Amino acid sequence: MSLLKKSAVELVSLLRDGELTSADLTRAYLNQIEEHEGTIQAFLHVDREAALQQAEDLDRRRAAGENMGPLGGLPVAVKDLLCTRGVTTTCASRMLENFRPPYDATVIARLKAAGAVLIGRTNMDEFAMGGSCENSAFQTTKNPWDPERIPGGSSGGAAACVAAAMAPLSVGSDTGGSIRQPAALCGVTGLKPTYGRVSRYGLVAFASSLDQIGPLAATAEDVALLLEVLAGHDPLDSTSIDAPVPRYIETVRQPLEGLRVGLVTDHLAEQLDPDVEAAVREAVRVYESLGANVEEVSLPHSRYGIATYYVIAPSEASSNLARYDGAHYGYRTDESALQAELAAERAAAQSEQEEARLDTPLVRMYRKTRSEGFGAEVKRRIMLGTYALSSGYYDAYYLKALKVRRLIVEDYRAAFQKADVLLGPVTPSPAMPLGHFKDDPLGMYLTDLFTVGANLAGIAGISLPCGQSREGLPIGLHLQAPPLEEERLLRAAHMFQTATDWHRRRPDFVASED
């Protein structure tokens, strides 16, 4: 079988046993990228030489008898919002097009220490705002199952590169669904950890009370391998949880006896694509056949999730993005054009009063920097957030949203009295054609209807392949668990993957390669 179709767990053991070098493996992935990246466009940056150099260094260290860490020479792709020392970190924005962080995000430091080869930086929606990668300032990633369709987002490149066998593991981030939704649309497994499970230090911030970094891979086992590397307390992130990290990779294969599955009826009552509904109902039967008890549960406030999220996330974004002012770092408007514009306006001014009302060079610099550096969706979010936080509207919108957030937390608490994991669809439909939501931002927002709840409540969620639509597009199954129960999610997902082979299906161009 082709190397690229092996699981990360298998590859790590081949590397460990000396049956495979990291350089050969990295070369195989780089060749796959070279061959298909023209169509898929999953990466914003791949540095072939740098990747091979890392792999060769790791091979040398292994030959010298050093401990290579749990990833021991395995290539990992990272979403282009994780600060990496000396490596351009763009967040798919013009604003950060030339930004080279002087430090590593904690997860990058952990990956390096674990022996990962950082193979490339994946495309995303600008500042992680979006669900299709079409908001990237640089390129649109295509769905490997059908290049006419969206891969999902915002971690679309992260999901697509795994589906296209361009990397065995990848790291994404999820603020409202950005790991799980693209994982579902690209037919891979992706986990959003509990808020605080993984350090956010060095993650370019979108909405700080919702953002969480997490792994994507073909299988739950591979996700377990990567989560174990990413997770853990970090003194540099005061919201990171100080709790021991379980050995996910050792427990993932243990089935859960007497598992109580809660079928989220509210999510099935929404307007669901019939193929998605059928796949989710079939997944329920699979769990029953594995000995689980399935009971219906309700998350009555989940229908307010999108409205709540689209007040809270933009509010936090408007505050986080205030730092991009052209003065500190990132894009700055062209100053000579700015001076010329000011001179022209001064000349055109009819009176001294009119001239006095013109923006000062500094205000002009801020305004032009931000209007040129940010894309349309980012501006929309900044305006929404600024509005929701402004005096007079703060109580009506922001405060109200916080209250609904609390109700959503309570819903989950009640549901987890009855069930160990909650089960439902990840997305209302399989991948839409490119451009489908071009003039319909609300339609795009609604694709996260089932995923935002986990972010608002800070709990863990996983998306795993559970079927295919009539058109042969992947469908994702959503499992959610209480805070810090990633181990339970991974075990439940692995149980499903022992009984089904959806996670083994690959797009034709991958399946036919050997």
Ligand code: GLN
């Ligand atoms: N699609 C959602 C948004 O645009 C979620 C994004 C995310 O999780 N980063 O905000």
